Amino acid sequence: MIATAQPDAGTRAHAEPEPVDAGTPAKLFVLRVIHFVTNYVVSQLPSFGLRRIWYRHAVGATIAPDAGIHLGCYVWSYTSRQVKRTGFRIGARSRINRGCCLDARGRLDIGQDVSISREVTILTASHAVNARDFRVELRPVVIEDNVWIGTRAVVLPGVTVGRGSVVAAGSVVTRDVPALSMVAGVPARTVGMRDPAAAEYLLDSPFPLFE
Numbered sequence: 001m002i003a004t005a006q007p008d009a010g011t012r013a014h015a016e017p018e019p020v021d022a023g024t025p026a027k028l029f030v031l032r033v034i035h036f037v038t039n040y041v042v043s044q045l046p047s048f049g050l051r052r053i054w055y056r057h058a059v060g061a062t063i064a065p066d067a068g069i070h071l072g073c074y075v076w077s078y079t080s081r082q083v084k085r086t087g088f089r090i091g092a093r094s095r096i097n098r099g100c101c102l103d104a105r106g107r108l109d110i111g112q113d114v115s116i117s118r119e120v121t122i123l124t125a126s127h128a129v130n131a132r133d134f135r136v137e138l139r140p141v142v143i144e145d146n147v148w149i150g151t152r153a154v155v156l157p158g159v160t161v162g163r164g165s166v167v168a169a170g171s172v173v174t175r176d177v178p179a180l181s182m183v184a185g186v187p188a189r190t191v192g193m194r195d196p197a198a199a200e201y202l203l204d205s206p207f208p209l210f211e
């Protein structure tokens with residue numbers, strides 16, 4: 001379980017520079033092969049169990065045994081100049097639906113009973129647009145327990161989506177989302193609040209076949 005962050009609307013995590021530990025060409029080659037197999041082979045295997053084993057052991061993710069990543073997701077787990085993988089965690093019973101993009105280059109921490117709908121994009125890397133080297137910057141993203149993110153929303157680097165909150169379909173989340181709030185639009189703004197009692201469910205339905 002992730003501890004609930006204090007609501008802190010309007011803020012986001014500070015950027016950290018991309019680590020430069022490129023390693024040997026052989027190491028980088030192996031990483032690129034793992035990245036390719038993860039996103040173009042394993043992501044298409046029709047088994048939650050097989051995919052989970054791969055994400056844990058080859059990608060280095062910490063995924064609860066009853067959490068699931070559906071078919072066709074794209075997992076970004078390293079940057080071009082970084083060999084060491086950063087944190088990627090998914091808590092108990094959380095579901096990542098089909099076709100999502102999960103960027104774990106700058107640490108991605110997803111709590112428990114989180115529902116992420118189809119084709120959501122969560123990003124943890126960006127470029128320093130006013131730096132002459134166009135360098136990569138990383139910011140962690142935290143999705144707290146019992147959050148629901150609607151279809152095709154985009155969560156930008158550095159954001160914490162607070163416990164029990166809802167992100168409406170198609171929204172672009174640029175700043176922290178307070179716990180139990182409902183945000184919508186581009187950029188996402190608070191449009192309502194969620195009943196605290198309605199945000200305490202367990203997502204324990206069985207995994208659907210071939211999903």
Ligand SMILES: CC(C)(COP(=O)(O)OP(=O)(O)OC[C@H]1O[C@@H](n2cnc3c(N)ncnc32)[C@H](O)[C@@H]1OP(=O)(O)O)[C@@H](O)C(=O)NCCC(=O)NCCS
Pocket residue numbers: 117118149150151166167168169170171182184185191192
């Ligand atoms: C967030 C959501 C649940 C809100 O539903 P709701 O509680 O019925 O809220 P309302 O429709 O009354 O909307 C409240 C306000 O937010 C706005 N709003 C709702 N969804 C929005 C969206 N996706 N983008 C922009 N604004 C949105 C509404 O226009 C309304 O604004 P108004 O009061 O100025 O008219 C719903 O809009 C949504 O996005 N659901 C996601 C569906 C989805 O992804 N399904 C896939 C998995 S099953």
